[in-house]
Amino acid sequence: MKFARYLEENAVDEWRRAYINYRGLKKLIKRVAEHRAVREALEQSEAQSSGAHSVQNSATRLLERSKTRFFLRGSRQDGGYGATTRNQGDPLTVPHVTLKGTGLGLLDESRDTEAEPPYHLFFGKPTNEPERMDDDEEMGGENVSGVSTGEGGPLRRHSSTWVVPQADRFPNMSATDMIAQLFDEEEQKFFLALDNEVERIIQFYLEREHEATERLSTLFEQLLELAEHRREFKAKTKKIPSGQLGLQRLLSKVPRGLDSDEINRLKLSTQNRQPQHPNEVSSSDDDAGDKRRAEVMEHVQNLHINELRASSPAPSTHVHDPVEYKAAHKKLRKAVMENFRALEILNNYRILNRNGFIKILKKFDKTMQSQMMHKYYDERVAHTPLVQSQAVPKMLEALEEIFAGYFEHGDKKRARNVLREGVPQTLMTHVTSHYTSAYRTGVFMGIALCLTVDGLRYAMQDRVQHVLPQWSQLLIVYGMEFLPTLFALMFGLNLIAWQRVRINSVFIFELDAGNALEPWQYFELPALLLMLLSICFYITFSTAPTNPLISPLAWPLVWIVVVVILVANPLPILHKSSRMWFLRSLARVGNGGVLTSVEFRDFFLGDELNSLSYTMMNLWLLGCEYQNDWTVPSQCSTSASWWVPVLGAIPAFLRFTQCFRRYVDSHRMVRIHLVNAAKYASSILNIFFYFHYRHNGSQGTAAFALWILFATINSVFTSSWDLIMDWNLLRSNAHYPLLRSHLAFDDIWPMYYVAMVTNVFIRFIWIIYLFGGPGSLALRSFLAALLEMLRRWQWNFIRLENEHLGNADSFKIIRDLPLPYPVRRKPAPDDDDGDDDDDGKSFILGSISSLSDKKQMRMQHTIDTLENAKMNLEDARRRQRLETAV
Incomplete structure (x- = not known):
């Protein structure tokens, strides 16, 4: 393996800027070699004036070949170094050795960060440039991760690396x-x-x-x-x-x-x-x-x-x-x-x-x-x-x-x-391939797709709708269950993308590195739940005309019970440690920062729940239908009970309280948390004013105006926060206009613009409620919820990227862990008493420095x-x- 790639694979992403700029030094060596080739050719031509013309031509050919190789390897052809090729009749000149495009600096000069490739700064993406395999660059299977205790311990396997040849023509x-x-x-x-x-x-x-x-x-x-x-x-x-x-x-x-x-x-x-x-x-x-x-x-x-x-x-x-x-x-x-x-x-x-x-x-x-x-x-x-x-x-x-x-x-x-x-x-020696997990995931998803399509075919038949008059309510309930399941499944695609660009999601979410799931392992449980949901959906509509022993109306509740059993069971199956981490995280989100401090995973998961407010609202519909035995016509309307907006506003309210907890934990110094709290307050008001408008039968100018006002405020507020704060885009000095200086997904940079446009568009999706009659309201509500879920899935890619870049900027590689006892401060030279304890009960381990x-x-x-x-x-x-x- 070439050392450049070996360095990229073993470097810690948060410290990537701090490692040796090996690729830049390699570029500089090529430029020095080109400079010397031309210089020696000119010196020979001056010494041998009779053969000057032939020597100049040979040096020219050497220089052209060297430049051609240089440009084929992906270097920029700019006006600084090697910008143009020399014509045959032009005089031969010695090229200057410049550092432009290498990311290097000389002595106290500023580093050339503008021309430095993005993958050197943060992300170790493999380069596509064709490089000749040099013998001196091959690593021969060395493994850095085994080194831990110095030259006397496991470092022995690297001892050959430190043997520097002693041959020297200039010993003195x-x-x-x-x-x-x-x-x-x-x-x-x-x-x-x-x-x-x-x-x-x-x-x-x-x-x-x-x-x-x-x-x-x-x-x-x-x-x-x-x-x-x-x-x-x-x-x-x-x-x-x-x-x-x-x-x-x-x-x-x-x-x-x-x-x-x-x-x-x-x-x-x-x-x-x-x-x-x-x-x-x-x-x-x-x-x-x-x-x-x-x-x-x-x-x-x-x-x-x-x-x-x-x-x-x-x-x-x-x-x-x-x-x-x-x-x-x-x-x-x-x-x-x-x-x-x-x-x-x-x-x-x-x-x-x-x-x-x-x-x-x-x-x-x-x-x-x-x-x-x-x-x-x-x-x-x-x-x-x-x-x-x-x-x-x-x-x-x-x-x-x-x-x-x-x-x-x-x-x-x-x-x-x-x-x-x-x-x-x-730093692991190898990455395990999870072929069995991938196979099971494929089987589950294939079965789920087939049964879902066939179940929809049955649901649309007049015969089934006649036998099962509650079919419309059942579709709403199954839609409520389908959205979080699909969202959980698609989160696996987030994990794959983050792993591809080496975003350290394990560290950001504070997972146990020894038990963290690979993306293909993660897919198993959501795919299994989706398959079980599709089975329940298929049985509900396919067996309705046959008068089965189990009522078709019971299957939505059966699926919920099965999900609770699978996710919360204490048996060491289905990745127990990850399931317990998820349940603990849900509990942390549920207390809204009242009982515990708010970490990144807490408000990230809170934001995920905000995009599932459709599911939260329809929990009341599910309970109401079972309480009234699914009567026809339905007595359960989502515009009839104030429990609907209360349930829908719970995720926004939890994020609201989390923002206040973060403000208090910052010693009331970081007021941006209060601005963020105001954003979630606007979301809560939007939910209640929309319900107030529908509760009045979609009548009344005042109710309509209030809803439009707060819906617009909320959409402008949230979309602006997404772009400026959560994604850190719209930077004026970025290489790509309105983006930022460093991008994780720089190979598909146009997608950032697509994400910006679609994010703002979906934030205003409430506009579809202004068109159409009450008969299509359920369908429009489901489509709006589906688009919001997809928007959040898209939001995840760039939000975690921005968090990773923040960690890289501060070289943060360890978690902020509270310590149980007061920390004794190191005495300063002018301190009279060096044994005084800090006033705080705990101390953040990662913040000592x-x-x-x-x-x-x-x-x-x-x-x-x-x-x-x-x-x-x-x-x-x-x-x-x-x-x-x-």
């Missing part, structure tokens, strides 16, 4: 001297650009390393608090009185999570018996656990990780609630796993970039017939923190020890396996650490400038 010459002697000023731009890449990557790595150290220091303090909390929890549980109490009454007082030995002691107390060694039995496990955890902390301290605050802090004045111990234990377990995942990504970052520098230097030597790799790497890369720092491998080892000691009873093997389950998908009081400290640390790494680089640049001037 520095890299700067070699560059000045062997390359002219234009050719030296490659090394200036490479210097800039080295400096940029080292600075990014040091910042992320410092953030990781701060997070681990905070975790260390939290774990010490957890150990103290555990002792208080154990002491509290041992105070349960014994005596002549019934076993059930006694066990009912046992707090959750007691170990088996403690429960055994309580059982013996009910029989007026004591254990043989009560003190030893009750305290031996506790003593062993305390000893194990103390040894873990001592081991972490002995790793001597720079800047890690691993010493025991001053005793905290915080009083622990024993009842909350289990919740604190669970939170810290998740925090350790999330930190381990972040460190794995950082470790892979340094390995990929070290590989990249070696590969690009090797390619330069091969192209230019030089021997610069060893000199340059040894002087300007090998002594930098990117190669020398052992902080990340040590922190990985520390987290493995901590996780084993605190959460896996000292079992290091199990701890390692659990931690590895959270490795990002981009974003606090304003630590930002300056982090930047100062980065600057100080970079001084040693940049010393050789600055000295080399000065010497190079002097020698060039001479």
Whole structure:
């Protein structure tokens, strides 16, 4: 595999801009080679004036062939470099080596981001340019994901990567001297650009390393608090009185999570018996656990990780609630796993970039017939923190020890396996193909399509409508059930598209990376539900004339019961972890942000429900029909009961309360949440005023005017918010007008304009209610609901893309997890008391480095650490400038 593609496949998308610009450096090597070819030809022509004409022609042919290859590989043919081809009679000139179109920069100059390809910035899409397979670029099946603990551990499999050839024709010459002697000023731009890449990557790595150290220091303090909390929890549980109490009454007082030995002691107390060694039995496990955890902390301290605050802090004045111990234990377990995942990504970052520098230097030597790799790497890369720092491998080892000691009873093997389950998908060694899932999905969908078409054929027959006079109400109910099922099925297409452009939906939705479903696995359950719905639909209308044992009117309710059983069953089938995640997410949406903070998945799912208001409204119709035994003519009209708008407005109301919760959580600083709340308030008013208009028999000018007014306000409000806020489009400085600078689906960029137009059009779909009579109202309502569902499906593509770009802009790779105990702030130089706790009960793990009081400290640390790494680089640049001037 070529290294450029290997880098794209293994780079973390949120950090894609921070990796080595390997493709840009490859382009620059080609331009340097073209420059040298022409320069050497001209030098030969000057030395051999008699053969100047033939040499010039040969150099011209060489240059034309080189440019042709360059343009065939997809480079832009602009006015900067290689814009035109030379005519046969024009004099031969040496082309300048420019960086335009490479995305590179020289020293302190600004980077060429405008010409940088979008796939380098964010998305690792395979390029279509035909490249010659170079031997020095083949990876030979190396796997970055196995690297975790430094050169002493799994890194051994990569040891061959770091062997730099020692052959050198200039043993006593520095890299700067070699560059000045062997390359002219234009050719030296490659090394200036490479210097800039080295400096940029080292600075990014040091910042992320410092953030990781701060997070681990905070975790260390939290774990010490957890150990103290555990002792208080154990002491509290041992105070349960014994005596002549019934076993059930006694066990009912046992707090959750007691170990088996403690429960055994309580059982013996009910029989007026004591254990043989009560003190030893009750305290031996506790003593062993305390000893194990103390040894873990001592081991972490002995790793001597720079800047890690691993010493025991001053005793905290915080009083622990024993009842909350289990919740604190669970939170810290998740925090350790999330930190381990972040460190794995950082470790892979340094390995990929070290590989990249070696590969690009090797390619330069091969192209230019030089021997610069060893000199340059040894002087300007090998002594930098990117190669020398052992902080990340040590922190990985520390987290493995901590996780084993605190959460896996000292079992290091199990701890390692659990931690590895959270490795990002981009670092996996292979992707499993789910042919069986795809086959079952195809079978389910094929059956569903056939039965749905045949069921509709039966429903339209006069004979069936005569026997089953409730057919129109049944069609409405089945339409109500069909829309969310189809929506769930089509969401799988969203997953496929996001996976194709490497949008990290697993991270955005905060799924467990070890249990996250692949798109073809996801399709199974919605396809199964659609097939079951089509079976019920077919049976309802096909068996009506035959007077079956089960009434055709019962099948819509049968399907709902089956759905509840399949989705909520506790058996480990049909991807239980994903089903439970979905139910928990629905519960979070249901509380409207009152009981829990609002995460992305909460308001995303709330928006999905807003597009299913047709289903919510017709829940009342379903209950009404069963309550009245499906009487004919129907006594259940959706314009008769105020329960219809109440049910339809529930999703908008939940989003309304979520917006207020987000505003409160932002310390009432981010007022845009209030604007968003006003948008959902307009949706609620639109629903109620439309129902008020229909409740009055679609009569009355005032009711009609109010509905039109609020419907227009809501449509303008929501469509504008979709384009500007949710999609972040309509940017004036974008490459494509009215879009944005970076697009995930840039290969189909015209579809963004299609999405913008159709989104606004469907937001005004309520206009169809102004035309037609009451007989077609049910059909028009269903078509409007279907189009709204399709609009939301289209909205999903770009909404998650925008969220991913936001994460990439902030280099966010870990979730914001609350910690159970107050966080002790790192004392500043002018602080009188460094042991003061924060006022807050919890602290956001992923935001440690974003606090304003630590930002300056982090930047100062980065600057100080970079001084040693940049010393050789600055000295080399000065010497190079002097020698060039001479």
